[in-house]
Amino acid sequence: MSNDMSFKRIYVIFIRQWFLFRSNPIRLVTVFLWGIMNIVLWGFITKYLGTLGQAAFSFATALLGAIILSEFMNRIQQGIMTSFLEDIWSQNFINFFASPLEIREYLGGLVLTSIITSLASFAVLILLAGIIFGYNILEAGLFILPFLLILFLFGMAVGLFITAIIFRFGPAAEWLGWPLPFLLSIFSGVFYPIATLPSAFQILARLIPASYVFESFRSILSGNYFFSGLLSNLLVGTALAIFYLMLAYIFFLRVYRANLRSGALARFGAEV
Numbered sequence: 001m002s003n004d005m006s007f008k009r010i011y012v013i014f015i016r017q018w019f020l021f022r023s024n025p026i027r028l029v030t031v032f033l034w035g036i037m038n039i040v041l042w043g044f045i046t047k048y049l050g051t052l053g054q055a056a057f058s059f060a061t062a063l064l065g066a067i068i069l070s071e072f073m074n075r076i077q078q079g080i081m082t083s084f085l086e087d088i089w090s091q092n093f094i095n096f097f098a099s100p101l102e103i104r105e106y107l108g109g110l111v112l113t114s115i116i117t118s119l120a121s122f123a124v125l126i127l128l129a130g131i132i133f134g135y136n137i138l139e140a141g142l143f144i145l146p147f148l149l150i151l152f153l154f155g156m157a158v159g160l161f162i163t164a165i166i167f168r169f170g171p172a173a174e175w176l177g178w179p180l181p182f183l184l185s186i187f188s189g190v191f192y193p194i195a196t197l198p199s200a201f202q203i204l205a206r207l208i209p210a211s212y213v214f215e216s217f218r219s220i221l222s223g224n225y226f227f228s229g230l231l232s233n234l235l236v237g238t239a240l241a242i243f244y245l246m247l248a249y250i251f252f253l254r255v256y257r258a259n260l261r262s263g264a265l266a267r268f269g270a271e272v
Contacts, residue, residue: 013109076155
C-alpha cells in the first residue's frame with residue numbers, strides 16, 4: 001500500500017457522485033429539500049412568536065441562524081453517509097478496490113462531495129432566509145468561519161462514524177444515521193441554551209463540539225461579541241471536533257481492515 005494519496009483518484013470519486021446527481025435530479029433535490037423545509041417552517045414559527053413578544057425579543061435572530069448552522073453540520077454528516085450508501089445500493093462498492101484506489105482516497109472523495117453539497121445547501125438557505133424573512137446570518141461577521149470549521153469537523157466525524165457502523169453491520173444499520181442529527185440537536189443547544197437542560201444532560205452537552213458553537217452564536221447575536229467564554233468555547237469546540245474526527249477515522253479503518261481479513265467485504269458486492 002502506497003503512503004502517498006492520489007488527489008486524482010479522490011477527484012474521480014467526487015466526479016462519480018457528481019454524475020449521479022446529474023443523471024437523477026431527484027438526488028439533487030434531497031440535498032436542499034429538508035433544509036428548505038426547516039427554514040420555512042421555523043421561519044414562520046419564529047415570525048409568529050415575534051408577534052407575541054411584540055418585538056421585544058427577536059426569535060428569528062435566535063433560531064434561524066442556529067437552524068442554518070445545524071443544517072450545514074447535518075448535511076456534512078449525511079452527505080458522507082448517503083454517498084457511501086449509493087455505492088452499497090448500486091452494488092458497486094467492492095468494484096472500486098479492484099483498482100489501485102485506497103480506502104483513505106475513497107473517503108477523501110466522499111468528504112469532497114459532502115463539502116460541495118453542504119456549501120451549496122448553506123448558500124441556498126442563507127439566500128432563502130434573506131428573501132423570505134429578511135434574515136442575514138452573516139451579521140456574525142468573521143466569527144462565522146470558526147463556527148463553520150467546528151461544525152464541519154464534527155459533521156465529518158459523525159458521518160465517518162455512522163458509515164463505519166454501516167460498514168460493520170451492513171446496510172440495514174443505515175437507520176441509525178437518519179435520526180442521529182435530531183438526537184444531537186437535543187444536546188447541542190440548537191433551539192435553546194444548554195442551561196435549559198437537566199444537570200446530567202448538561203454534562204453530556206459539554207462533550208459535544210456543536211454545543212460550544214450554538215452557545216457562542218447566541219451570545220454574539222445578542223450583541224455580546226467579547227464575552228469571556230468565546231475564545232475558550234472556540235478552542236474547546238475545535239479540540240473536541242478534531243479528537244472525534246481522529247477517533248472516527250481510526251474506527252473506520254479498523255472496521256475496513258477487519259472486513260478485509262474476514263472476507264466480509266465481499267458481502268457489499270451482493271447486498272442492496
